[in-house]
Amino acid sequence: MSRQAPPRVLTVAGSDSGGGAGVQADLKAMLALGVHGMSVVTAVTAQNSLGVQGAWELPVEAVRAQYRSVVDDIGVQAVKTGMLASAELVEAVADLLAGTDAPVVVDPVGVSKHGDALLAASALDSVRTVLLPVATVATPNLDEVAALTGVCVESEDDLPRAADAVLALGPRWALIKGGHLAGDAVDLLTDGTATHWLRAPRYDNRHTHGTGCTLASAVAAELAKGADVPEAVATAKAYVTGAIAAGFPLGGGIGPVDHAWERRRPGG
Numbered sequence: 001m002s003r004q005a006p007p008r009v010l011t012v013a014g015s016d017s018g019g020g021a022g023v024q025a026d027l028k029a030m031l032a033l034g035v036h037g038m039s040v041v042t043a044v045t046a047q048n049s050l051g052v053q054g055a056w057e058l059p060v061e062a063v064r065a066q067y068r069s070v071v072d073d074i075g076v077q078a079v080k081t082g083m084l085a086s087a088e089l090v091e092a093v094a095d096l097l098a099g100t101d102a103p104v105v106v107d108p109v110g111v112s113k114h115g116d117a118l119l120a121a122s123a124l125d126s127v128r129t130v131l132l133p134v135a136t137v138a139t140p141n142l143d144e145v146a147a148l149t150g151v152c153v154e155s156e157d158d159l160p161r162a163a164d165a166v167l168a169l170g171p172r173w174a175l176i177k178g179g180h181l182a183g184d185a186v187d188l189l190t191d192g193t194a195t196h197w198l199r200a201p202r203y204d205n206r207h208t209h210g211t212g213c214t215l216a217s218a219v220a221a222e223l224a225k226g227a228d229v230p231e232a233v234a235t236a237k238a239y240v241t242g243a244i245a246a247g248f249p250l251g252g253g254i255g256p257v258d259h260a261w262e263r264r265r266p267g268g
């Protein structure tokens with residue numbers, strides 16, 4: 001007797017050879033949260049704990065073909081986007097996503113934790129004008145907020161202004177990640193009407209490679225399972241917080257979060 005398929009979630013993102021961020025992090029988070037993860041690879045990076053040693057974009061045709069293969073046969077209950085590399089890819093992906101009814105989580109990935117560029121400066125305008133308008137939830141970090149809106153966040157008090165500036169670009173919800181501030185790890189979720197502060201203890205752990213990818217994928221997984229946006233974000237925040245607390249050293253630099261932290265707990 002065959003069982004019913006779990007909810008299906010698609011990541012449209014770059015590959016991280018080191019396995020800590022990008023498509024690899026996305027698929028691990030999706031597995032941990034009980035959905036079937038699928039991928040459209042947009043770019044391949046040679047990457048490890050020390051940095052990004054090289055990056056190669058895939059042709060637009062290859063990105064479109066992967067998307068069609070997945071969506072036309074298997075179907076998706078949620079989509080997450082990550083590294084899109086160039087204006088051409090941002091526009092092609094936004095065009096594909098404009099045709100889906102599934103919720104779309106856009107993580108507007110700009111630079112890696114090591115400071116390496118993952119998006120061409122010339123693509124920022126396309127992110128603003130065609131990608132963010134198709135997002136159900138946009139999840140920028142503070143550097144991405146500054147690059148996209150010009151708003152500089154220096155403390156928690158600036159988060160509402162940042163969220164308003166991101167919402168003005170068209171996503172239904174903005175989740176502003178305050179992970180780069182000092183103090184508690186505070187994020188702000190709003191649709192312009194409802195406002196939810198998400199507060200977690202800051203873990204003094206430098207092994208945070210892949211935090212943003214993991215959070216956005218967890219939001220997509222929960223949306224695919226039927227949660228509404230505030231519920232999905234609350235569950236995803238708890239999941240990424242546990243993964244950061246359990247982040248481990250790997251190589252000589254910044255190690256990854258532990259996607260399987262719940263299974264490693266006693267009794268998990």
Ligand SMILES: Nc1ncnc2c1ncn2[C@@H]1O[C@H](COP(=O)(O)OP(=O)(O)O)[C@@H](O)[C@H]1O
Pocket residue numbers: 140141142177178179180185186187200201202203204205208210211212213215237240241244
């Ligand atoms: N040291 C930390 N301890 C706990 N939570 C953190 C820590 N660093 C980041 N976070 C949280 O991880 C999530 C990802 O945020 P962030 O690291 O800012 O994203 P990005 O990877 O895009 O730079 C957010 O929920 C943020 O608050």
Ligand SMILES: Cc1ncc(COP(=O)(O)O)c(N)n1
Pocket residue numbers: 013014015016021022023045047082083109111112113114118208209210211212213
């Ligand atoms: C392919 C790819 N996608 C996204 C990130 C961002 O993750 P982080 O901000 O943790 O470096 C990355 N480093 N590599």
